[in-house]
Amino acid sequence: MSTEGTTQRKRGRALLESVVVDTRPLRIPAFRRLWLTTIVTAIGSQLTAVAVPKQxxxxxxxxxxxxxSGAVALVPLLIFGLWGGAIADTVDRRKLLMVTNTGIAVTAVLLWAQAFVELNSVWVVLLLLGVNQAFFAINMPTRNAVVARLVPDELMPPAVALSSTMATFGAVFGPMAAGALLPVVGLPVLYLVDAVALIFTLWAVWLLPPLPPLSGQVRRAGLRDVVDGFRYLATQKVLLASFLLDIIAMVAGMPRALFPEMAERTFGDPPGGGLALGWLYAAIPAGAMLIGLTSGWLTKVSRHGVAVVVSIAAWGLSVVGFGLSGSLWLAVVFLVLAGASDMVSAIFRMAILQSAATDEMRGRTQGTFTVVVAGGPRIADVTHGWAAAGVGTAAAATGGGVLVLVLLAVAVLLLPAFWRYRAPRGQDVTKN
Incomplete structure (x- = not known):
């Protein structure tokens, strides 16, 4: 009887481990400190992400x-994302993180100041947003490259899953907190909380060990380094295809620029902001967080190309459902499904990226990844915003989802090698 009970417990433990996210990277002190700051800063940054479009x-x-505002954020991302990745490959990454995190904190303080004194200048907001995104564009690929130096290769994918889960945690509760706080404390406080939260990130980065290039050669990054990164990526055909599919999903299908107007005019929020705005911004990250917390089952999937294509198709269908929704809660359900689909796609695309990049190119490949992942939604902000001005928010969102499905079908027909792509032998989503 005891033997049978032990067997059942082992089976239950094995089932649980096959579902929940792998926490082994948290045993590494440097990574654990960096990861813990993500919880705080993720919420703070999402308060600003809601505050800017709302203002x-x-x-x-x-x-x-x-x-x-999406276009204003896109330009520095395109320029500094690529250049920042090259810088991350040629200098001490710890020092670069200190500089960029300080820059992000200063711009957050300035955003608070202009809101506090009620300048009511859209150009000041957009200027500060552009500067903020320039620092962010250098910070993000550097941070991703740092993680690869803190944990061993076999723990990289679970480390990415842990970081992504915490980022989506902030993206869920940050907007919900913003929606609840806006009517009570006002918009300036959202910016201030973000600035204070960044102090925790500076503390964690300060405690990191020095992270110079493995070659030992610290030098100034130039245009040639950026070009070399493009040449390297040109040899990675499957990786380029994964970037293209993500661009299709985000540029054609991301409807977040419509959230402020829909919250107020479709779902009944008061003019100063309310819970509908928070729920709309939180729904996509909520779906992503659910997948992140239960990502263990994804290790059994070896056909990464098929997984990416199917998840992007599910994203497009979910966006169509969102556009056709007449109630807030139905809209939220479809956005949660969209977020879950996008997270599945992101996990497999990151697995493909990790199998291709070497350390001396990791900053540049992460820079390109940052441009694609962060830049695509910002282009969507522009297209959806102006489309909504012409045809309305419902038509803009629904049409975007349909366009995702059409372009995805064309891309799969033109790129059959990506559809057939499988994880290299001995590698899955959580093991290299």
């Missing part, structure tokens, strides 16, 4: 202007 909409009363 722009309050000043202009136009989703077109909200979309323009």
């Amino acid at each position: 722009v909409f309050d000043i202009t009363q136009s989703s077109g202007w909200v979309g323009l």
